[in-house]
Amino acid sequence: MLFEKRMLLVLIATVCAAFASTRMANAEETKSATAATQPGLDGGLFAGSLLGNLAGVKAMIAQGANVNAKMKNGVPALGAASQGGHLEVVKVLLAAGADVNAKTDRGGTALMAASASGHIAVVQALLAANADVNAKTVEGVTPLLGASVQGHLNVVEALLAAGADVNARTANGITALMVAAEGGHLEVVQALLAAKADVKAKNDYGDTALMRASASGHEDVIKILKKAGAEK
Numbered sequence: 001m002l003f004e005k006r007m008l009l010v011l012i013a014t015v016c017a018a019f020a021s022t023r024m025a026n027a028e029e030t031k032s033a034t035a036a037t038q039p040g041l042d043g044g045l046f047a048g049s050l051l052g053n054l055a056g057v058k059a060m061i062a063q064g065a066n067v068n069a070k071m072k073n074g075v076p077a078l079g080a081a082s083q084g085g086h087l088e089v090v091k092v093l094l095a096a097g098a099d100v101n102a103k104t105d106r107g108g109t110a111l112m113a114a115s116a117s118g119h120i121a122v123v124q125a126l127l128a129a130n131a132d133v134n135a136k137t138v139e140g141v142t143p144l145l146g147a148s149v150q151g152h153l154n155v156v157e158a159l160l161a162a163g164a165d166v167n168a169r170t171a172n173g174i175t176a177l178m179v180a181a182e183g184g185h186l187e188v189v190q191a192l193l194a195a196k197a198d199v200k201a202k203n204d205y206g207d208t209a210l211m212r213a214s215a216s217g218h219e220d221v222i223k224i225l226k227k228a229g230a231e232k
Contacts, residue, residue: 041065049077049093052086057093067098074105082110082126085119090126100129107137116146120154133162140170148176148192151185156192166195173203181209181225184218189225199230 045065048056057077061067070076078098081089090110094100103109111131114122123143127133136142144164147155156176160166169175177197180188189209193199202208210230213221 042069043071045069046071046075046077046080049086049089050080050084052081052084052089054086054088054092057081057089061092061096067093067096068102070102070104074103075108076102076104076110078102078110079104079108079113082119082122083113083117085114085117085122087119087121087125090122094125094129100126100131101135103135106139107135109135109143111135111143112137112141112146115143115152115155115159116150118147118150118152118155120152120158123155123158127158127162133159133164134168136168138171140168140172140174142168142176144168145170145174145176145179148185148188149179149183151180151183151188153185153187153191156188160191160195166192166197167201169201169203172205173201175201175203175209177201177209178203178207178212181218181221182212182216184213184216184221186218186220186224189221193224193228199225199228 041060041063042065045057045060045067046069048060067078068076076098078090078093078100079102081093101109109132111123111126111133112135114126134142142164144156144159144166145168147159167175175197177189177192177199178201180192199209208230210222210225213225
């Protein structure tokens with residue numbers, strides 16, 4: 001059981017890491033990294049987007065910055081702004097022609113970044129701009145799975161309403177229901193079950209949502225899963 005618990009933690013960490021490429025430690029580190037990878041207008045646009053500097057972003061665009069240029073790890077300005085929850089910057093970038101479905105080197109999108117971070121207003125703006133609600137990273141992580149692992153109920157509901165595949169699996173067979181159950185996110189579990197999540201699905205290690213909830217001691221989640229037909 002201890003080995004299984006450690007394995008699950010590794011899997012959860014892998015899910016979260018799919019969005020880490022858009023994070024920087026602080027403003028100074030961000031400026032240094034941007035200058036080193038792509039100086040000039042595009043670099044300035046990226047820095048402004050990451051920091052939520054609306055005036056700076058508008059200025060860079062007006063001067064001809066490429067809104068679809070990518071920085072280190074293939075992260076575009078829209079992904080950086082979405083990760084930070086900078087709604088007005090996101091709107092400006094989209095209006096200027098930013099590709100809403102642009103992917104990082106590992107397949108991450110702006111919608112994934114916003115979903116995992118719980119920025120519901122940004123999620124709604126990206127969905128309105130036709131973001132792919134079922135896009136996957138190379139690990140098979142979807143926006144819904146990213147929101148579920150973090151327990152962001154309002155984001156989960158918005159993604160489901162937009163047509164997210166509730167039973168999408170990662171490369172290891174992990175589903176949104178499994179990670180929500182593991183994290184003890186009761187309301188997210190209920191929302192996923194209401195959307196017809198497969199309560200009996202197993203990942204590549206033979207784990208079900210009920211097994212993960214049981215291993216973590218989430219009694220309220222266990223009761224809901226059993227009521228929905230889950231079996232050990």
